[in-house]
Amino acid sequence: MFRSFGRRWRSVAALCVLGLVLVACGEDTSGGGSDGGGGGGNGKESELSGTIVVDGSSTVAPLTSTAAELFQKEHPRVKITVGTSGTGGGFKKFCAGETDMSNASRPIKEDDEFEGQACKRNGIAYEELTIANDGIAIVVNPGNDWAECLTVEQLKSIWEPAAQGRVNNWKQVDPSFPDQKLTLFGAGTASGTFDFFTAAINGEEKASRADYSATEDDNTTVQGVAGDKGALGYLGLSYYEENQGKLKVVKVDDGEGCVEPSRKTVQDGSYKPLGRPLFVYPTAKLLQRPEGLAFVEFFVERSDEIAERALFVPLTEEQKQEAAEAVRRLEERYRK
């Protein structure tokens, strides 16, 4: 019995060893690969090292991870991680001192108990930087041949809290629209997109009807709207651009005529009120670290390329000048 015990455990042990070997192999190639890639990419060896922990808006996350990827090609020893807890969730962690930088699709709320107040309480100083623009597109099914342009009032009549359970047919939006059931798709309540959309359309942040398909994942909205003739949804502009065959975009009229969302109209501010800037919030502590300041500088200087690759609308010339000015100020303040 004792011998067979040994034999049995031997095979288990063999499995464990196999696992360890696999892990070890992985480690080897990784070391070689990343060193080689970093050295070869730039030619000069970077002295910067350290870890930068970023969390926050899932809308902004692709921007920050793109920036991180490009930055790490030049500075392979700086490790940057990006999480997606949402703008609000990110600020909570940020002001509790758990992260170095927060992604946000709206500005921080100075007097919110978990945001500005918490930061003040915990002695966390921070800076705000605008790094790209985003538009929220209103989309309908391609089979929808009646909704070409909606006014902000019409959108409000669809999305306001009072519409809950009441407005559920296109005819109620505009008498000229056909008798077609209206189904709605939108952002989940934890997202900055939801905060922004409700503030822009309903006039009050977080005030929205609740009887719609809410999701943090815009692809769900794409699927839903593409599969239902009477559907209407709102999502990030890049999701419309990547799914143009499946969706039809609706122009928005803010009293100055119908405007279609595009890079150009978002940048020049004519796509109102659903164009918005995106932000990052580095802590003062991060900016005092050489790799932190270098990353933030890099983010602003290369914002065009980063926005392009992450499918966002780049900053306007004016915004770029402001951001460059802000970086100069930060350099003076934090460069040792």
Next chain:
Amino acid sequence: MGTVALDGARPRKRFLNTGFLVVLWLCLAIGVVSLIVLLVYVFVQGAPAFGPRLWRRFPSFDPAEAGARSAVFGTIYTVALTAAFAVPLGVGAAVYLEEFADRDHWWSRLIALNIQNLAGVPSIVYGILGLAFIARGPLGLGPVILTGGMILALLVLPMVIIASREAIRAVPPSIRDGAMALGATKWQTTWRQVLPAAVPGIATGIILALSRAIGEAAPLIMIGAFVYVPFMPTGLDSKFTVLPIQIFDWVARPQAGFSQLAAAASMLLLLILLGMNAIAITLRNRYRHRW
């Protein structure tokens, strides 16, 4: 009279018989067909993107370049840690409950009942527990790989205990009696006779429990595991991500290339799972005892 009644009942009974069988087949078919549809869908979607780059390359903004190296190895490390915590604790608890505790005492029965309840607790609840007590709070480890391993260990511990208890219970009492009769102590009996005999069952239970741990995203997202991690885990205090989280992130991206990658990563996860289940089955068949 009797024959008439019987003749009348026979076709009906036969009909019921067949009908019941058809219902059972349907039940089976729904399970099998949905599994096949899922597998085919994932494989068709993911096949073009499947390849060594999944475990060779780090995540990237370019779907043509991106891989899931940090997630693949994060998964392996996390599951190894989970095993390191859950196996000794789970087997130890099972040995105590089966061999040493008075099984009929109300206290033991209460514990057994609670363990069964714990096995049914949704994983997000373990995530909240982990966030409050391990990532923050008393331990305050942060969202690192050690935290992930500990939470997943808590999650699968009840399964390990239950499987180990059953394996130990299946060892015939005659083996214990024989050992005791030859003068072995309780410790010697358990360590040299009962446990070795129960190893196949215990190992199967452990592997199935770890297979569950490998597919979990919710509790790890809860503690704040990251979606973009461009480096390998460097130690217990390393930031990390796992395959389910990477898949979750890719599915939510606008580019079609990323949904392909998500399907390919799901294939990889499925292959790892099938591999683990195959090991479990092999172990069970190879060392199965006939008493």
